[in-house]
Amino acid sequence: MALTREQMAQRVARELEDGFYVNLGIGIPTLVANYVPDDIDVMLQSENGLLGMGRYPTEAELDADMINAGKETVTARTGAAIFSSAESFAMIRGGHVDLTVLGAFEVDQQGNIASWMIPGKLIKGMGGAMDLVAGADNIICTMTHASKHGESKLLEKCELPLTGAACIRRVLTDLAYLEIENGAFVLKERAPGVSVEEIVEKTAGKLIVPDHVPEMIFD
């Protein structure tokens, strides 16, 4: 079975370490915050200028001056800091964020990522995504393995305009967890009940399949 959005978030959350500063993109990445293990503490960076994003506010706490990068009202947790956009991207561009999780339309075997533009269809802008992929060493890209029409999103070469070049090393799809090494996707884990064959079939880019590909385990 393909992973649910919640399972994808759960799987990504296993990459969190105690004391990590983490930037979570919109969509599935945002859900990761719900699966932080109880015995670790992570600090969420929101690129509009908030380090230490807390929960949504109560009615009483609601404050127009307190939003996250998704423009949602939020709160600040204990230990938070708030700063300018220049400072926020100094952190991001300077490589101070420990883990970045973001969605994508396509990833290719060179680690290129396309996530911000579909010519003639969607031109909303890249927001902070280009800075995030350029600044981070440690990025996990989350997306469905294939489009609704069955077209692979793990390509030999991205077809859409890039968000960043040669910057992605790790991809979690609804079918598999893969790493990108030396111009190829390496299949590291598969979703419970998903066969290697299905993953091979739905991966357009070069795929290396080790002898043993463990299944992910969920509670």
Next chain:
Amino acid sequence: MALTREQMAQRVARELEDGFYVNLGIGIPTLVANYVPDDIDVMLQSENGLLGMGRYPTEAELDADMINAGKETVTARTGAAIFSSAESFAMIRGGHVDLTVLGAFEVDQQGNIASWMIPGKLIKGMGGAMDLVAGADNIICTMTHASKHGESKLLEKCELPLTGAACIRRVLTDLAYLEIENGAFVLKERAPGVSVEEIVEKTAGKLIVPDHVPEMIFD
């Protein structure tokens, strides 16, 4: 008579305008603060990170965390702001300071200035002087017209290592106030009792002498 240091400061102070942000270098420039006309208000920028430098502290006010760019203990005036060195030089480099007054060893007819190094003799460093001369449009350079040995400091071409290239437009010496235009010093005013001939004699660079050169007037 050549101007005293106090008279030089007094003359420079006439260039102050109400609402000016001013950076005063060490030496004669510092004295300018004593001659701010009563009917105007200026704000002194100290490049270690203080806008709105006040008087020296009383014994009771003395505070090691409160110094100026000359490393002297100071106070902050009402309306002051304190910030980092990067912010301080953002102001300076970005051209936000209205008037910069600084000393020099030599100035030449191209507006070059040498003020920070005498090879084999003095190697203390440029501090903020290179940023100040590069960032300001409006600089007044103060110095004696000639060295103790009678050698002119207003040259055809600076001999000492430069602080900045083609950046000085106005020079006040103990003998004269001059402006630099089109590769020449233009004599604008002379010190009381100082003859045009003396200035001509002590100016090594190209000097343009208008028909009428008024004497400075001091109370």
Next chain:
Amino acid sequence: MAGFDKRVSSYEEAMEGIEDGMTVIAGGFGLCGIPENLIAEIKRRGTKDLTVYSNNCGVDGFGLGILLEDRQISTIYASYVGENALFERQMLNEEITVVLTPQGTLAEKMRAGGAGIPAFYTATGYGTPVGDGKEVREFNGRPHILEESVVGDFAIVKGWKADRYGNVIYRDTAQNFNPMAATAGRITVVEVEEIVEPGELKPDQIHTPGIYVDRIIQGSFEKRIERRMVREG
């Protein structure tokens, strides 16, 4: 003597001197911390052919979005413009030129402009359409692109509190692009919720020192919320 008293008493005075064809740098992120009354004044004046630097372009009917109604903006540099149907239509009809700019690069362009740094290298955007036509150079074994900074004819800024000297502090995440915008205007206008007495702002806690600020005005603000999220209390 006027000295450093930068207070003005009307929005008309606050935006005096803005002219067709000028470049305006605006603070704000989404609808948070936007100079909403200064934008409304530009709308009232009908100033045209503006080039705007702002992270977003407001929404239909609020924020910079209202300047689209009479096509006052001809070019915008922004990182994200997805909230605005009118905007999308003008973009598709090529009635507005949109230069999509990575958020961090946009912030740094303003910061560098204010700080007298004409250009800087960044890895952001290398190998993407953002890097097209820009100089590429390697540093530390990695390609970077050259980005130029920006200075605007006007900067419009929303602060929380200011004193008459033009010292400003921002509140929470309404800070965002405002401090950089404030440094990058030939004329910088800041509207705030409260003008406080001199001395009330602690000097070492001021976000924007008064040297960057030309005009200060106290206003009242709608502070519209774009995505209202609440949890049970």
Next chain:
Amino acid sequence: MAGFDKRVSSYEEAMEGIEDGMTVIAGGFGLCGIPENLIAEIKRRGTKDLTVYSNNCGVDGFGLGILLEDRQISTIYASYVGENALFERQMLNEEITVVLTPQGTLAEKMRAGGAGIPAFYTATGYGTPVGDGKEVREFNGRPHILEESVVGDFAIVKGWKADRYGNVIYRDTAQNFNPMAATAGRITVVEVEEIVEPGELKPDQIHTPGIYVDRIIQGSFEKRIERRMVREG
């Protein structure tokens, strides 16, 4: 879980990992806001062949000056080094390499290093010995030189108050180079006068967010005054 508790309990622990040949970025201006105990710990360790970025090099017997006594510094990038007789002797004897760097360029090198900007253009130093050998390029009709940024193995910083999360505020002009230094260390160590309880520092008034800081230690400080000027009270 240790989480974000960055407190260490000894200066030995604070400087753990510093090795011969490393690059150290130090906050401070003159003797104001210098990490005096962290410097003393480097002295105690006898770490050699250090490359130091600091606006000044202390005075004889205090601040970075004490690292000269056993020749622990091999290269220094500084804007002004005029306060120190031992320093001058070592410089004239070529026992230390001094790269005199304009103050604003030095601050910006640290800030850019921390911000992932490998290089920037500035007019400062063009046409002077500082510009020798550096690329020159015109922007807005004016020549600028290319300056590269710096990242240090260690940054040593003096704050006023911090919380266990590594959030720091500075006091008055003791801020100076400290915030930039804090961003530019692979390992950033901050010593402060007081570690306060979480939540005590207002989030939007923090000068250095904890993400830049690896270790925090509370110390006591001499805070020597270099030029004591007083007026009649």
